[in-house]
Amino acid sequence: MDILKNIAERLGGVLFGKSTEIYKFEKIKRAKKQAVFKNPRMPLIDMGVGEPDEPADSLIVDALYVEAGKAKNRFYADNGIPEFQEAAAEYLETVYKVSNLNPFTNILHGIGSKPILALLPLCLINPGDYIITTIPGYPVPATYTSYLGGSVYKLPLLKAYNYLPRLDEIPKDILTKSKMLYLNYPNNPTGAVADSAFFKKVVEFAHKNNIVVVHDAAYAALVFDNYKPLSFLSVEGALEVGVEVHSLSKAFNMTGWRIALVAGNETLVKAYGTIKDNTDSGQFRAIQKAGIRALKNISITDKICKKYSRRFDLLVEALKDVGFNVQKPKGSFYCYVPIPKGTKQGIRFKNAEQAAEYLIKQALISTVPWDDAGSFLRFSVTFEAGNRDKEKKIIDELRQRLKTLDLVF
Numbered sequence: 214m215d216i217l218k219n220i221a222e223r224l225g226g227v228l229f230g231k232s233t234e235i236y237k238f239e240k241i242k243r244a245k246k247q248a249v250f251k252n253p254r255m256p257l258i259d260m261g262v263g264e265p266d267e268p269a270d271s272l273i274v275d276a277l278y279v280e281a282g283k284a285k286n287r288f289y290a291d292n293g294i295p296e297f298q299e300a301a302a303e304y305l306e307t308v309y310k311v312s313n314l315n316p317f318t319n320i321l322h323g324i325g326s327k328p329i330l331a332l333l334p335l336c337l338i339n340p341g342d343y344i345i346t347t348i349p350g351y352p353v354p355a356t357y358t359s360y361l362g363g364s365v366y367k368l369p370l371l372k373a374y375n376y377l378p379r380l381d382e383i384p385k386d387i388l389t390k391s392k393m394l395y396l397n398y399p400n401n402p403t404g405a406v407a408d409s410a411f412f413k414k415v416v417e418f419a420h421k422n423n424i425v426v427v428h429d430a431a432y433a434a435l436v437f438d439n440y441k442p443l444s445f446l447s448v449e450g451a452l453e454v455g456v457e458v459h460s461l462s463k464a465f466n467m468t469g470w471r472i473a474l475v476a477g478n479e480t481l482v483k484a485y486g487t488i489k490d491n492t493d494s495g496q497f498r499a500i501q502k503a504g505i506r507a508l509k510n511i512s513i514t515d516k517i518c519k520k521y522s523r524r525f526d527l528l529v530e531a532l533k534d535v536g537f538n539v540q541k542p543k544g545s546f547y548c549y550v551p552i553p554k555g556t557k558q559g560i561r562f563k564n565a566e567q568a569a570e571y572l573i574k575q576a577l578i579s580t581v582p583w584d585d586a587g588s589f590l591r592f593s594v595t596f597e598a599g600n601r602d603k604e605k606k607i608i609d610e611l612r613q614r615l616k617t618l619d620l621v622f
């Protein structure tokens with residue numbers, strides 16, 4: 214039997230697995246491997262990591278340890294335990310001053326925000342419908358929209374507009390065909406934050422055009438200096454038009470634990486619950502209970518923010534020193550910088566992929582290239598260091614290695 218004949222068109226049908234195109238992250242992985250092999254004595258400086266460098270706080274681990282063996286936690290968790298919904302509502306009120314949520318009708322858990330973002334298009338998209346998404350950005354909602362026979366309209370995030378999308382530039386015929394607007398602030402990869410004035414415009418836009426807003430708040434709690442955590446749901450009218458997805462992955466160093474929540478419009482949360490109920494059987498109750506422990510201990514996030522903020526101060530100074538045009542971001546753990554033009558020795562970079570490859574091969578510095586809306590490199594402060602002295606040493610080493618490349622900007 215030729216199984217390929219049975220593969221769905223969304224995966225390429227009979228052409229599935231035959232593409233010779235190498236994707237960006239695979240290219241980086243290969244370049245890293247090659248560079249490490251060629252320079253076994255030079256440690257790789259990995260600025261490309263997209264997840265926390267430390268495990269969850271022992272308070273959270275202890276909760277899992279206690280709950281994991283309890284007989285009453287062994288069952289399918291379906292759409293989640295009510296205590297998690299209550300803790301989530303309390304958390305959103307404490308951290309984001311969102312006080313109008315009913316924990317049982319406006320909130321549900323998810324096995325990470327990635328699956329929540331995959332399931333939401335299933336609630337909204339019919340073949341032919343559009344999702345409006347931002348580029349560069351997290352691809353999952355757009356990918357699922359395509360799987361469902363929908364189309365994707367891409368809004369570029371540009372430095373000139375503080376990496377906020379220009380909603381007024383979307384053509385009318387796209388607006389009439391669109392069901393869902395996906396946004397993410399603080400943003401991966403730009404590190405940009407939104408303000409309430411922008412979110413107010415988003416609510417107006419959604420009402421006017423009948424488009425549901427899905428705000429991905431995966432990094433919302435990771436903010437620095439004077440910027441305060443901001444929820445889309447704190448804006449008047451947001452509950453009528455959308456949902457927000459919060460994750461414990463980054464705010465509590467719980468990436469592998471797979472626990473997140475969706476909060477907002479009752480009908481949308483109910484629709485998500487219906488799809489979810491037919492997709493998974495809920496996260497292990499013990500993990501939900503450990504999640505509750507996290508949500509009730511927000512000082513854990515404060516500590517994480519202090520660390521990232523301190524690392525950003527070092528990183529931004531070093532990058533500026535070398536010639537990069539960079540500011541400390543107000544949120545996330547990413548900083549996004551225009552690529553150098555090339556080197557004094559006459560090398561020219563055509564795009565971010567080339568620049569990133571050069572940094573890996575010549576200096577064993579790994580970053581993530583973005584060429585969707587201009588050419589940028591993403592540096593992350595989640596590199597493994599262990600303590601403050603090592604953080605400083607790594608950044609000093611990064612500065613030195615970059616200097617020896619004689620980059621031209």
Ligand SMILES: Cc1ncc(COP(=O)(O)O)c(C=O)c1O
Nearest residue numbers: 325326327351401431460462473
């Ligand atoms: C913008 C954004 N949204 C969602 C996710 C997924 O997070 P989770 O671990 O909650 O699935 C990520 C992970 O990197 C992300 O960068």
